[in-house]
Amino acid sequence: MKNNIAVMILAAGKGVRMRSDTPKVLHKICGRPMLDYVLDLARDLKFKKTVIVLGHRHQEVKKFIKPPVRITIQKKLLGTADAAKTALNSLKGFKGTVLVLYGDIPLLKKETIKGLLKYHQENMMDATVLTSRLEAPSGYGRILRDKYAGVCGIKEEKDADDFEKDIKEINTGIICFDKDKLYSALSQVRPNNRKKEYYLTDIISIFYKKGYLVGGYRLADAVEALGINSRRDLARVNRIMQKRINEGLMEKGVALVAPEFTFISYGTKIGPDTVIYPFTVIEGNVKIGKHCQIGPFAHLREGTVISDGALVGNFVETARTAISSRTLAKHFCYLGDSRIGKDSNIGAGTVTANFDGRNKHITRIGDKVFIGSDTVLVAPVEVARGAKTGAGSVIIKNVSSGTTVVGVPAKPLKSV
Numbered sequence: 001m002k003n004n005i006a007v008m009i010l011a012a013g014k015g016v017r018m019r020s021d022t023p024k025v026l027h028k029i030c031g032r033p034m035l036d037y038v039l040d041l042a043r044d045l046k047f048k049k050t051v052i053v054l055g056h057r058h059q060e061v062k063k064f065i066k067p068p069v070r071i072t073i074q075k076k077l078l079g080t081a082d083a084a085k086t087a088l089n090s091l092k093g094f095k096g097t098v099l100v101l102y103g104d105i106p107l108l109k110k111e112t113i114k115g116l117l118k119y120h121q122e123n124m125m126d127a128t129v130l131t132s133r134l135e136a137p138s139g140y141g142r143i144l145r146d147k148y149a150g151v152c153g154i155k156e157e158k159d160a161d162d163f164e165k166d167i168k169e170i171n172t173g174i175i176c177f178d179k180d181k182l183y184s185a186l187s188q189v190r191p192n193n194r195k196k197e198y199y200l201t202d203i204i205s206i207f208y209k210k211g212y213l214v215g216g217y218r219l220a221d222a223v224e225a226l227g228i229n230s231r232r233d234l235a236r237v238n239r240i241m242q243k244r245i246n247e248g249l250m251e252k253g254v255a256l257v258a259p260e261f262t263f264i265s266y267g268t269k270i271g272p273d274t275v276i277y278p279f280t281v282i283e284g285n286v287k288i289g290k291h292c293q294i295g296p297f298a299h300l301r302e303g304t305v306i307s308d309g310a311l312v313g314n315f316v317e318t319a320r321t322a323i324s325s326r327t328l329a330k331h332f333c334y335l336g337d338s339r340i341g342k343d344s345n346i347g348a349g350t351v352t353a354n355f356d357g358r359n360k361h362i363t364r365i366g367d368k369v370f371i372g373s374d375t376v377l378v379a380p381v382e383v384a385r386g387a388k389t390g391a392g393s394v395i396i397k398n399v400s401s402g403t404t405v406v407g408v409p410a411k412p413l414k415s416v
Contacts, residue, residue: 004096005117006179007047008087009038011103012055012074017230023057025103026064027234030241031265031284033064034228037106037241042069044110051090052103053083079197081189088183097121098179100200104228105173107240112224113174119217120176126212127182127204129154130174132222139229140170141201143216146208151216153205158195169216171201172225181212241266262295271308289325307342321352324367336360337379341367347391349374366401 015024025035042050054061055074065071074086084100091098097120099113112130120128129151131143137157142164144153154171155164185206189198207214219225228234245266246259253272256262261278264270268282271290276282280295288294289308298312303320306312310323313330321338329335331348337360338352350371352363361379365371369383372391383389383399390406390413399405404413 003046003048005045005047005099006049006051006091006094006096007042007045007099007101008084008091009035009042009050009052009101009103010080010083010087011035011038011061012053012058012077012083013104014056014077015104015229018234019231023061024228025061027228029106029234029238029266030245032267034106034234034237035061035064035103038101038103038108039065039069041108041110041113042101045113047099048096049091049094051087053087055083079191079195080200081186081198081202084182084200085186088179088186091179094179096179098177098182100173100175100177102173102227105225106228107224107226107237108174109224112219116174116176116217119215123215124213125176125215126178127207128176128215128217129204130172130219130225131169131216132172132219132225133168134170134222135168137168137170141173142167143169143171144205145169150208151204151214152208154201156199156201170222172219172222173227174225175200175204177203178212181207185210277314335363338363338365340365341369341385343367344369344371346371347373347375351376353378 011025013024018024026033051070051072052065053072053074055077058073062071070090072086072090074083116128116130139157141154141156142160143151144155146152182203185203188206189202191198204214223240226237228237245264246256246262249270250256254270255275258278262276262280264282265284267284268286270288273290274288274292277295280298282300283302285302286300286304288306291309292306293311297314299317301319304318305322307323307325309326311328311330316329316333319336321335323340324342326342327340327344329346333346333350335352336354339362344365353376354360354363363377363379364382366383366385368386370388372389372393374392375389375395377395381395381398384401386402387399388404389395389410393406393410394408396409405411406413
């Protein structure tokens with residue numbers, strides 16, 4: 001694949017059907033904004049230039065974009081052709097192939113885009129459309145072909161007649177163009193449609209009438225091209241991405257007892273031979289070692305680190321907490337902002353009270369500590385190595401090594 005390729009990511013739309021104050025491309029899929037998956041794709045393919053077109057609430061979206069990605073703003077949301085024209089203004093001087101991606105199509109695989117670009121370049125096409133086939137293609141633009149089966153146009157469903165709506169081959173929206181020919185043809189696009197918008201797909205028929213070479217590259221799995229326009233779409237794509245994440249972890253030796261009922265965010269790192277039981281929720285930025293047991297019904301929030309051989313059982317919630325090797329927290333706990341040593345036992349009902357109403361504080365529990373059931377540890381507090389707390393204790397002062405404390409507030413247990 002030649003390297004004279006620039007990519008434009010169109011991400012300016014309002015996402016009206018999401019019914020949300022959040023910009024559409026910032027809605028999360030498996031714990032991260034959908035836009036991040038598209039930016040990852042562009043980065044992994046190492047394009048010569050990447051431009052993203054923002055519009056609706058662009059100030060919020062800009063925070064998630066880092067150099068060398070260029071940002072350009074579509075001041076009026078006049079459609080995809082106008083957005084492409086905005087992007088091309090940031091590609092002056094560039095000559096080669098321009099690939100159009102969308103901020104709301106996060107499931108595309110690198111191999112698919114490589115195949116599309118290879119086809120486009122090896123066949124010296126002026127435009128190549130990534131197409132797919134659906135038996136019930138509701139909502140998608142239809143690929144129009146001439147009598148020689150060549151691509152001659154794209155008709156959006158809202159503008160299609162009954163005959164065109166019967167066409168099964170659909171436009172995914174992903175298209176490669178010769179940059180200079182695209183720039184020239186954009187001035188010929190007219191808003192001759194029901195929404196009075198400038199459609200980028202109209203470029204295909206313009207190219208065809210000019211005698212330019214237009215091709216179609218068939219996508220084997222139409223799922224990759226699923227776009228997100230509604231909450232229902234978001235849920236569907238989330239399920240697919242979750243399946244990919246879970247299967248990737250299982251391939252690396254993680255045991256998911258019921259993967260269809262296990263919810264793991266993107267970027268979670270889990271070691272081999274760790275078992276994840278059903279209805280466990282693992283958020284982003286969580287690291288779990290090998291030979292651990294997690295769940296069922298556990299909730300590991302951001303910043304949790306669990307070392308080899310530890311056990312986090314049913315109805316345990318952790319947040320910004322480090323649990324060291326072979327430590328057990330089997331039942332009904334909240335462990336927030338905690339640092340827990342090796343070979344310790346955290347009894348059922350334990351709570352680290354980390355928030356004083358203004359700030360959050362750290363609880364430190366040493367190695368080989370026994371925390372009795374229903375203990376409340378009021379942070380900041382430390383329970384040193386080998387100490388014990390009695391059931392129902394409230395710990396408001398540091399507990400020294402080897403000491404047993406009981407009561408409310410907890411005091412050292414007097415020897416008899």
